[in-house]
Amino acid sequence: PPFLGQTFAQAIKVARWEKKAPWLNPVHAGSDYSMKELNNVMKKLLRTLETNLTYTNESVGASRTHGPFIATVELPNVVRNMGSRRCIDEPRLSFTSDPCPKILEAKRKAAFMAIEYLSTGQLIPPAEKLLKSELRGIWTEEGKGADVETFFEKDDVGVVATLSINIEELGLSATFSGPPCKSRRQAVRSAAETAVMALKT
Numbered sequence: 146p147p148f149l150g151q152t153f154a155q156a157i158k159v160a161r162w163e164k165k166a167p168w169l170n171p172v173h174a175g176s177d178y179s180m181k182e183l184n185n186v187m188k189k190l191l192r193t194l195e196t197n198l199t200y201t202n203e204s205v206g207a208s209r210t211h212g213p214f215i216a217t218v219e220l221p222n223v224v225r226n227m228g229s230r231r232c233i234d235e236p237r238l239s240f241t242s243d244p245c246p247k248i249l250e251a252k253r254k255a256a257f258m259a260i261e262y263l264s265t266g267q268l269i270p271p272a273e274k275l276l277k278s279e280l281r282g283i284w285t286e287e288g289k290g291a292d293v294e295t296f297f298e299k300d301d302v303g304v305v306a307t308l309s310i311n312i313e314e315l316g317l318s319a320t321f322s323g324p325p326c327k328s329r330r331q332a333v334r335s336a337a338e339t340a341v342m343a344l345k346t
Contacts, residue, residue: 177249177252177253178253179253179254179256179257179260180200180252180253180256182256182260183198183218183256183257183259183260183263184196184198185314186260186263186264186314186315187220187263189270189292189312189314189315190224190227190263190268190269190270190315191221191223191224191270192270192271192274192275192277196221197221198218198219198220198221199218199219200216200217200218200219200252200255201216201217201219202214202215202216202217202248202251202252203215205244206244212244212245212246212247212248213244213245213246214244214245214246214247214248214251215241215242215243215244215245215251216241216242216245216248216251216252216254216255217239217240217241217242217255218239218240218252218255218256218258218259219238219239220237220238220239220259221238222238224236224238224268225238227268227269227270227271228267228268229266229267229268229269229317230346236267236268237262237267240255240256240258240259240262241255241258242254242255242258260314263314263315263316264313264314264315264316265316266315266316266317267316268315269315269317269344270312270315270317272340272341272344272345273341275292275293275310275344276293276308276337276340276341278293279293279295279308279333279334279336279337279340280334280337280338280341281334282330282331282333282334283333284306284308284329284333287309292310292311292312293308293309293310294308294309294311295307295308295309295333295336296309297329297332300325302325303325303326303327303332304325304326304327304328304329304331304332305322305323305324305325305326305332305336306322306323306326306329306332306333306335306336307320307321307322307336308320308321308322308333308336308337308340310340319340319343319344321336321337321339321340321343322336322339323335323336323337323338323339
């Protein structure tokens with residue numbers, strides 16, 4: 146049937162994507178890998194341990210038990226308020242796969258569609274949650290591989306902190322600097338406040 150050829154092509158696309166995406170660890174790859182990775186990406190977006198993803202599936206064939214099957218993954222409603230400046234339309238919350246011979250394959254394909262969408266920078270984490278530590282004057286130095294890293298410059302006026310935000314899974318990359326301050330702690334807080342204002346506009 147035609148859908149089997151489409152399914153095979155999509156499976157190859159998923160495999161190639163998992164191979165080239167730099168944030169993925171092939172050691173953990175498996176039949177439900179896209180679903181696990183979507184869960185991880187949602188944690189980065191929501192900045193919580195609970196992702197509240199919802200999966201549903203149904204048969205679109207003559208048989209309820211033998212398929213073919215489609216699956217849908219729904220992002221939590223709170224995502225509606227996380228649209229970035231790139232998101233011209235209302236954020237997309239629902240992703241439905243093409244027909245697949247197996248339910249797990251359909252779920253995997255739906256998850257992959259959601260991951261692709263999230264990687265385009267359409268949605269960004271809540272600024273206050275993303276910069277929770279920095280707003281308190283606590284920072285992570287550059288080179289640590291954190292979502293938010295800080296580097297400093299010092300001159301006769303004071304210390305300037307620059308925050309580097311890099312979350313490739315969400316297509317988010319930006320830097321923000323604050324005004325010169327007397328201490329690094331003050332400089333980090335100032336840069337974080339600047340970043341929060343910019344991310345909200």
